[in-house]
Amino acid sequence: MDQPDRTRADVDAAELAAEDAHVGGLYARLDALRAQTSDQLAEVRRTKATGTHQSRFERDAFATLYEDRLSQLWSVENRLCFGRLDLRPGTPDPRRYVGRIGLADERGNQLLVDWRAPAAQDFYQATAAAPRDVVRRRHLLTAGRSVTGLDDEVLVADAGGRTTGDAALLAAVNAPRTGRMGDIVATIQAEQDRVIRASERGVLVVQGGPGTGKTAVALHRTAYLLYTHRDRLARSGVLLLGPSPVFLRYVEQVLPALGETGVVTLTLAELFPGVVARGSDSPAAVAVKGSLRMVDVLAAAVAERQRVPARTIRLDLDGTRVQLRPEQVAAARTRARRSRRPHNEARVVFVREVLQTLANSLARARGVDAVEERDDLLQELRESIDVRREVNLCWMPLTPQKVLAGLYRNPDRLRALAPDLDRRERAALHRDEPTAWSEADVPLLDELAELLGDLDDATSAQARREAEREEQVAYARKVLEEFEASGVGNDYVSAELLADRFATSGPVGTVAERAAADRTWAYGHVVVDEAQELSAMAWRLVERRCPNRSMTLVGDVAQTSSPAGARSWAAALRPLVDDRWRLEELTVNYRTPARIARVAADVLRAAGIEATPPTPVREGEHDPVAIPLAGPDDVAGVLAALTAAVPGEGEGRLAVIAAETTGPLGSDALRAAARTALPAGTVAEGPDDLDAPVSVLDVHRAKGLEFDVVLLVEPAAILRRPRGANDLYVALTRATQHLLVAHAEPLPAGVRVQPAS
Numbered sequence: 001m002d003q004p005d006r007t008r009a010d011v012d013a014a015e016l017a018a019e020d021a022h023v024g025g026l027y028a029r030l031d032a033l034r035a036q037t038s039d040q041l042a043e044v045r046r047t048k049a050t051g052t053h054q055s056r057f058e059r060d061a062f063a064t065l066y067e068d069r070l071s072q073l074w075s076v077e078n079r080l081c082f083g084r085l086d087l088r089p090g091t092p093d094p095r096r097y098v099g100r101i102g103l104a105d106e107r108g109n110q111l112l113v114d115w116r117a118p119a120a121q122d123f124y125q126a127t128a129a130a131p132r133d134v135v136r137r138r139h140l141l142t143a144g145r146s147v148t149g150l151d152d153e154v155l156v157a158d159a160g161g162r163t164t165g166d167a168a169l170l171a172a173v174n175a176p177r178t179g180r181m182g183d184i185v186a187t188i189q190a191e192q193d194r195v196i197r198a199s200e201r202g203v204l205v206v207q208g209g210p211g212t213g214k215t216a217v218a219l220h221r222t223a224y225l226l227y228t229h230r231d232r233l234a235r236s237g238v239l240l241l242g243p244s245p246v247f248l249r250y251v252e253q254v255l256p257a258l259g260e261t262g263v264v265t266l267t268l269a270e271l272f273p274g275v276v277a278r279g280s281d282s283p284a285a286v287a288v289k290g291s292l293r294m295v296d297v298l299a300a301a302v303a304e305r306q307r308v309p310a311r312t313i314r315l316d317l318d319g320t321r322v323q324l325r326p327e328q329v330a331a332a333r334t335r336a337r338r339s340r341r342p343h344n345e346a347r348v349v350f351v352r353e354v355l356q357t358l359a360n361s362l363a364r365a366r367g368v369d370a371v372e373e374r375d376d377l378l379q380e381l382r383e384s385i386d387v388r389r390e391v392n393l394c395w396m397p398l399t400p401q402k403v404l405a406g407l408y409r410n411p412d413r414l415r416a417l418a419p420d421l422d423r424r425e426r427a428a429l430h431r432d433e434p435t436a437w438s439e440a441d442v443p444l445l446d447e448l449a450e451l452l453g454d455l456d457d458a459t460s461a462q463a464r465r466e467a468e469r470e471e472q473v474a475y476a477r478k479v480l481e482e483f484e485a486s487g488v489g490n491d492y493v494s495a496e497l498l499a500d501r502f503a504t505s506g507p508v509g510t511v512a513e514r515a516a517a518d519r520t521w522a523y524g525h526v527v528v529d530e531a532q533e534l535s536a537m538a539w540r541l542v543e544r545r546c547p548n549r550s551m552t553l554v555g556d557v558a559q560t561s562s563p564a565g566a567r568s569w570a571a572a573l574r575p576l577v578d579d580r581w582r583l584e585e586l587t588v589n590y591r592t593p594a595r596i597a598r599v600a601a602d603v604l605r606a607a608g609i610e611a612t613p614p615t616p617v618r619e620g621e622h623d624p625v626a627i628p629l630a631g632p633d634d635v636a637g638v639l640a641a642l643t644a645a646v647p648g649e650g651e652g653r654l655a656v657i658a659a660e661t662t663g664p665l666g667s668d669a670l671r672a673a674a675r676t677a678l679p680a681g682t683v684a685e686g687p688d689d690l691d692a693p694v695s696v697l698d699v700h701r702a703k704g705l706e707f708d709v710v711l712l713v714e715p716a717a718i719l720r721r722p723r724g725a726n727d728l729y730v731a732l733t734r735a736t737q738h739l740l741v742a743h744a745e746p747l748p749a750g751v752r753v754q755p756a757s
């Protein structure tokens with residue numbers, strides 16, 4: 001080795017040692033903070049430990065704050081610091097270390113900048129073309145607490161050193177997958193960072209092809225918004241809506257690793273408290289249930305339950321006969337409807353009107369003064385079972401479930417109430433077992449809940465929540481003063497935080513629990529992943545959960561598989577916000593190597609779907625391979641391919657993706673066969689198990705997930721599904737390294753994959 005190289009190597013070694021020492025110092029500070037917080041926690045636990053129930057409650061609320069702080073300090077252990085920014089001399093803080101959390105020394109000097117802070121922004125945004133004040137961006141590669149490598153990007157030519165900067169990113173995208181999504185905080189790219197830090201106001205749509213990091217960006221944006229608008233969002237809550245429980249499990253570790261817990265994560269199927277939507281629908285039913293035409297159908301179904309009898313009703317009240325004429329009921333109904341209140345609340349007006357009419361008749365029949373005897377007459381009418389029955393027949397208190405089940409069960413009613421639906425659509429809605437609710441029913445139940453009104457009035461619930469909050473903050477202030485007087489407490493704990501804790505450690509549960517259980521909860525921000533799958537009716541529901549319309553919607557209209565999903569963002573969002581939404585696009589594919597991505601792009605093109613597939617960040621090393629099968633039930637052929645492809649220990653995960661769950665080459669049959677053929681523990685027990693080395697899934701379940709190796713079974717069958725080209729595109733873009741295509745039928749247009757030579 002010649003002299004200059006040795007010098008370079010010496011410099012590199014010295015730099016590495018210096019960074020290692022610096023990072024060691026950061027961990028020492030982290031340890032000190034953990035110890036200090038543990039002490040504070042122990043002290044709080046000791047304080048008033050023998051007090052009354054109330055003082056124990058105060059102490060516990062205080063303690064949970066320290067517990068949360070401690071668990072945050074523990075959650076940032078892995079890759080605490082991952083970068084350094086060198087700025088132009090003369091800039092304030094010209095050398096900044098960037099990490100998962102902000103750290104300062106005892107004197108308040110900043111040691112580590114939280115990746116979400118404005119001071120860290122240049123770490124993600126600076127480019128060679130627009131370096132801002134950045135001279136050098138350095139990625140620190142770490143193992144445990146040690147720095148094992150440096151990857152420098154020099155953004156100003158005369159600063160010396162190399163100009164790569166890709167090593168950290170390439171190491172991340174090439175790493176074997178674990179079955180759980182990891183965070184990308186060390187390697188967020190500039191176009192992603194712009195989305196993450198975009199204003200929380202209004203509706204932001206993030207469109208991007210497969211693997212562009214939409215899910216990753218949605219999660220990091222959530223963490224960013226919680227950091228930047230902590231006060232408001234910790235109280236109102238953030239809702240993350242994902243496409244399936246398995247997907248939510250796949251991403252569940254990302255936010256805690258970023259130090260954020262307490263985000264409400266739900267699927268659409270879980271958005272109507274009290275209903276577990278496990279049923280399934282035909283594509284035709286999904287399409288009609290998701291259509292805006294259901295708004296009128298549901299309104300008609302409720303109006304139809306506000307009835308005027310065809311004939312005069314005769315009532316006997318303790319020997320006195322009175323009549324209730326249809327026109328009197330009609331007048332009461334008109335008044336009730338004019339109140340513009342939902343059905344169950346307007347019913348109060350209806351009942352009052354009918355009873356008043358009857359009281360007048362009763363007074364006349366008995367020859368008593370209607371005004372003087374009013375209270376007694378009304379009382380008597382209210383207690384009469386006959387009166388109650390007749391009033392109920394005209395205007396029954398209703399639940400959403402009851403109205404919807406009635407609609408599905410009764411074809412005649414459906415025909416009368418839904419004249420805009422054709423015969424085929426009405427047949428799709430008909431069900432003998434109407435209460436096996438499906439995901440597509442949830443927006444309809446929610447719509448009905450709005451039309452019917454809760455028994456517990458939503459506005460008073462809101463007012464009650466606000467009053468409780470004021471009380472809690474005032475109380476927290478007093479408690480804090482007391483604790484501070486006894487030497488406990490620091491800058492970290494504010495009255496607002498403590499009040500949140502009173503609210504969340506009492507019997508009512510955490511903000512997340514309360515929000516998830518309350519249909520009328522107004523979230524401060526809603527993030528929707530795979531947003532292209534939502535139907536028009538689902539959008540109405542989402543809007544009700546987020547009246548301030550502060551939303552981040554991420555998705556890809558080229559991947560839509562739901563028959564009621566979006567074909568374009570403009571069309572999907574028009575009923576929601578007209579054209580008042582912003583679009584950001586992600587253009588780089590971090591998942592799929594170019595060799596595989598080209599096949600996916602060809603499939604889109606062959607199907608005539610207009611979309612620009614994202615640009616892969618790497619070429620990849622393996623061409624996709626075709627594996628001929630002997631016929632449509634050649635399970636042995638699939639198993640042979642699977643056995644040959646199973647990754648070794650620590651080499652990642654494999655997914656077998658089939659068109660459907662049923663059939664000889666469906667995911668259920670293939671899973672059962674694979675579990676028998678491969679050693680115990682190799683193949684996942686069911687479609688929702690993410691931890692085994694091999695998963696067997698239908699294409700619908702594979703959405704949003706990724707695997708090192710994908711064995712795709714019979715692409716022609718996937719293409720035959722409704723919106724099959726979109727599904728095939730999804731299936732072809734799940735692999736990070738290898739794609740194998742097993743087929744008996746001819747390969748569909750665009751799937752130009754050769755057998756292994």
Ligand SMILES: Nc1ncnc2c1ncn2[C@@H]1O[C@H](COP(=O)(O)OP(=O)(O)OP(=O)(O)O)[C@@H](O)[C@H]1O
Nearest residue numbers: 172184187188189210211212213214215216590704
């Ligand atoms: N900046 C980045 N650094 C490292 N890895 C990244 C980066 N951005 C995305 N990735 C990785 O790329 C993969 C794809 O990301 P993600 O699942 O968020 O994409 P997506 O756009 O949601 O895809 P799909 O539309 O298929 O669901 C993930 O493994 C993610 O961690």
